[in-house]
Amino acid sequence: MIEFKVTPIRNGTVIDHITVGMALNVLKIIGIKGENVQSTVSVLMHVPSKKAGWKDIVKIEDRELDPKELDKVALISPNATINIIRDYNVAEKFVVEVPDVVKGIVKCQNPGCITNMHEPIEPEFLVESKKPPMLRCIYCDRIMTEVSDYII
Amino acid sequence: MSSSYKGADLVAIRDFSRDQIEHIMDLAEKMVPIALGQERSDLLAGYVQSSLFFEPSTRTRLSFASAMARLGGATLGFDQPGGSSVQKGETLADTIKMVDSYSDVIVLRHHSEGSARLAAYFAEKPVINAGDGAGQHPTQTILDLFTIRKAKGKIDGVNVALVGDLKYGRTAHSLAEALALFGAELMFVAPANLQMPKETIRAVDKLGGKPKTMTSIEQAVPEADVLYITRIQKERFPDLAEYQKVAGSYKINNALLKDAKTELSIMHPLPRVDEIHPDVDLSPHALYFQQAFNGVPVRMAILALLLGVIE
Numbered sequence: 001m002i003e004f005k006v007t008p009i010r011n012g013t014v015i016d017h018i019t020v021g022m023a024l025n026v027l028k029i030i031g032i033k034g035e036n037v038q039s040t041v042s043v044l045m046h047v048p049s050k051k052a053g054w055k056d057i058v059k060i061e062d063r064e065l066d067p068k069e070l071d072k073v074a075l076i077s078p079n080a081t082i083n084i085i086r087d088y089n090v091a092e093k094f095v096v097e098v099p100d101v102v103k104g105i106v107k108c109q110n111p112g113c114i115t116n117m118h119e120p121i122e123p124e125f126l127v128e129s130k131k132p133p134m135l136r137c138i139y140c141d142r143i144m145t146e147v148s149d150y151i152i
Numbered sequence: 153m154s155s156s157y158k159g160a161d162l163v164a165i166r167d168f169s170r171d172q173i174e175h176i177m178d179l180a181e182k183m184v185p186i187a188l189g190q191e192r193s194d195l196l197a198g199y200v201q202s203s204l205f206f207e208p209s210t211r212t213r214l215s216f217a218s219a220m221a222r223l224g225g226a227t228l229g230f231d232q233p234g235g236s237s238v239q240k241g242e243t244l245a246d247t248i249k250m251v252d253s254y255s256d257v258i259v260l261r262h263h264s265e266g267s268a269r270l271a272a273y274f275a276e277k278p279v280i281n282a283g284d285g286a287g288q289h290p291t292q293t294i295l296d297l298f299t300i301r302k303a304k305g306k307i308d309g310v311n312v313a314l315v316g317d318l319k320y321g322r323t324a325h326s327l328a329e330a331l332a333l334f335g336a337e338l339m340f341v342a343p344a345n346l347q348m349p350k351e352t353i354r355a356v357d358k359l360g361g362k363p364k365t366m367t368s369i370e371q372a373v374p375e376a377d378v379l380y381i382t383r384i385q386k387e388r389f390p391d392l393a394e395y396q397k398v399a400g401s402y403k404i405n406n407a408l409l410k411d412a413k414t415e416l417s418i419m420h421p422l423p424r425v426d427e428i429h430p431d432v433d434l435s436p437h438a439l440y441f442q443q444a445f446n447g448v449p450v451r452m453a454i455l456a457l458l459l460g461v462i463e
Contacts, residue, residue, distance in 0.1 A: 114264040139266025
């Protein structure tokens, strides 16, 4: 008998090929918190991967997330794939792509930046390079590369 | 030139093209007699400038006030946040929204990087960045370009040595990029640990400048047409002895200048600490006080263009 560590989901969204160690940051970046979810969310960390050695996986049951919404995952996990599952089958599959503008997701790493001073604005960045992600703060002009440390 | 300046913000030097900067300098040239008080003007009569200086400044603040007054306009504002509601915890965004309704143009110096961009976001009136922390100071860059053009008759092909703390002084970065844009030849003279960041060197390279980097000022002096000295900021050094060693290595005095070209010009954004010996003030090389004066006609031109009274 095959033993599944985590069973397949019937309906929902699977985010696969997450850079190992980034699963919780992925949940954070897409805004999945305990209180705003009505279904089961499974997080698999450090799963063997043919491509990358190890990976993380996130499964959100009974909810189809908008692929556009998920592009921001690419900031911390550029090779992640999105699978929309319907009745146990992969109905749609997408590769995440870093958006051109990143707003309200990441804070500026420059402690002297005005966006870190309790002003009524959301931090906003222009994406200078997508792989690896490189963001330029539209306010202070500082370039940041270690995006995962600065997720709001 | 089009009227594309009217209502525009000047937050970073990159906001304007080379042609636009040339046009500002051409207009600044015409403003010189008014800046000197030889001619009177009421070009900006009835206009009000808000001058918000959250950080100390002598030259920038006074030259903006002088520029506005020479053109018949008025200035209101503060030169320290102590006298304003900022001390009571008001956000910059609220301060800006308020002064936006009191004036026609806002001049802002603030300690936080990106503050001028934020002000431009909230203000309908033009915002001029007069220095945002370690960020941009575009009117200084334009007056530096103007000073070189005026002294040398051109910028293209002029050999400019930027000397001092080139790593942290971001005004040095935007000046380097602007000089490269105008075709100047560049030398970056700094201690190894304070040399121009790679990104700036790359940006300069991309603009066709092929900067030489060096640590020795003696090596730069004979080649340079302009020595642009910046202050080495003491607060950057964890070790005072290290600072003194570095600061001491870039002192300009007449002995150092014996191998200089006769037409060498020395510039400094001021205030100086001891980078330039006072004896040099009397030499024909000293251009820094002229440079400080040039802030007035350049800022007159910028105000007139952003307010749309001149196209």
